[in-house]
Amino acid sequence: MKVVIMGCGRVGARLASLLEQDGHSVTIIDNDSYSFRRLAPDFKGTALIGNGIDEDVLRSAGIEEADAFIALTQGDNRNVMASQIAKHIFNVPRAVCRIYDPLRRDMYAELGIETISPTTIFAQILREKLESQGD
């Protein structure tokens, strides 16, 4: 599978390594080259400097042949815009997007973007942890 990841933060860099270990071809985009320090030293994919909401940057990242696009920057709006470009302009089969705001997540899920809200998931995990007896 060919995967394009936007945002080389902790999650993006780690995901890039994991996918690569599974044999996928990974291109990761970030607008700050300093972020690429987070990539594993043996990362063999492509690290591309640029703004992921720019069509031309996405094109040079190989979005036209990509099987999946994942948006993981700190900005919810940047993530949804990039995912919609991937899905509706470049027809990438899967566009996955991190959205911190749970309400916005619900709306974009309805609009056909695969969305994950770490806010909801993490709050849920914490609740389960605190309320579980035994450990």
Added chain:
Amino acid sequence: MYVIVVGGGRVGYYLAKALLDEGHEVLILEKAAAIASIVSDELGSICVRGDGCEATTLASVGTNRADMLIAVTGDDEDNLVACQVAKHMFNVPRTVARIRNPKNENIFKTLGIDVIVNTTNLILESIEEEVPTHTLTHLRDIRDKGLGIVEVKIPPDAPTIGKPIRELSLPEGSVLSLVIRKARKPIVPSGATILEAEDQIIAVTSHESEEALRAALSGQ
């Protein structure tokens, strides 16, 4: 009309002011506390501090009864999301987004924004008009039709001067609408109209034919 303006910067501020003067009900949403308080001081209590991309904020200002939402922050992606949330969660009938990156025009159109205002191109067009070396200037785009109104100025040394319009090979998809001559009434040109130096020709043309139109009229 109830109009919500997202972004209280210079564009948002003056837009709100103009809308208020026209008698509309206006509300500005501004994320930054400092800017929100300046706008409130100057325009009265029409500015609410909050993120116009958040559904909770939009709900609290009665977005479901808004006739229009205009997003004019400095970030294209924020303007896109504010319009999409307004449209899909609050059924706002008309959404307007400002874009700064001209490349985003098509993307926003594809994603369902009703009106897109491309401020970078507007500035470029106004400057273009003032640069005398340009034979062709863009006066206005005709929305959604792929057409534009342009002005072509016939250069003083153009080989087309003295020729009737019917002898020029004008591109298909271009219509000459008006000829403006110094100190004379503007005329609607016919095939027999003879070009003079410094004629200003107003034409409607498709974007693709623009260059061919300029070349046909100026003979260069």
